[in-house]
Amino acid sequence: MTDVRYPVGKFEQPKTFTDNDRQVCLQQIxxxxxxxxxxxxxxxDSQLDTPYRDGGWTVRQVAHHVPDSHMNAYVRCRxxxxxxxxxxxxxxxxxxxxxxxxxxxxxxxxxxxxxSLHFRWVMxxxxxxxxxxxxxxVHPEHGTIDIDFLVQLYAWHxxxxxxxxxxxxxxxxx
Numbered sequence: 350m351t352d353v354r355y356p357v358g359k360f361e362q363p364k365t366f367t368d369n370d371r372q373v374c375l376q377q378i379x380x381x382x383x384x385x386x387x388x389x390x391x392x393x394d395s396q397l398d399t400p401y402r403d404g405g406w407t408v409r410q411v412a413h414h415v416p417d418s419h420m421n422a423y424v425r426c427r428x429x430x431x432x433x434x435x436x437x438x439x440x441x442x443x444x445x446x447x448x449x450x451x452x453x454x455x456x457x458x459x460x461x462x463x464x465s466l467h468f469r470w471v472m473x474x475x476x477x478x479x480x481x482x483x484x485x486x487v488h489p490e491h492g493t494i495d496i497d498f499l500v501q502l503y504a505w506h507x508x509x510x511x512x513x514x515x516x517x518x519x520x521x522x523x
Contacts, residue, residue: 381507
């Protein structure tokens with residue numbers, strides 16, 4: 350790994366995305382809460398308050414960021430399925446990470462939230478017909494995207510932030 354900001358590499362949307370690729374991403378989304386929880390196992394408060402990289406969020410902030418982010422993605426999927434090309438509202442994730450709860454709350458509620466959220470999200474995603482993954486949303490920064498894009502992005506996102514924690518643990522010998 351050469352860039353601690355992107356321990357699994359930057360997100361790149363593949364040029365082709367097959368039904369098999371989608372199933373791989375759905376499996377990664379399903380496994381994300383367990384892998385994420387394992388990455389945090391046994392960390393002390395001092396370790397939780399350690400930035401995962403110079404100038405980066407603390408481990409605790411990452412623990413709260415992932416469910417915040419995935420909650421937004423889950424809602425966006427539901428909007429795409431129930432509205433005609435809805436415009437979605439972005440949020441300032443850096444400012445969310447600076448709120449008191451993200452900086453100081455115990456991580457267990459966020460780990461549990463991620464598990465519950467992914468249970469519902471994966472159930473929803475697995476119920477969709479292939480054509481439903483093409484339902485569009487309009488993102489002010491990315492233009493028109495679809496549920497397939499969200500599936501790809503959030504499969505990566507879970508691995509990305511889990512690797513922030515596991516690579517920090519490896520570097521620090523935790």
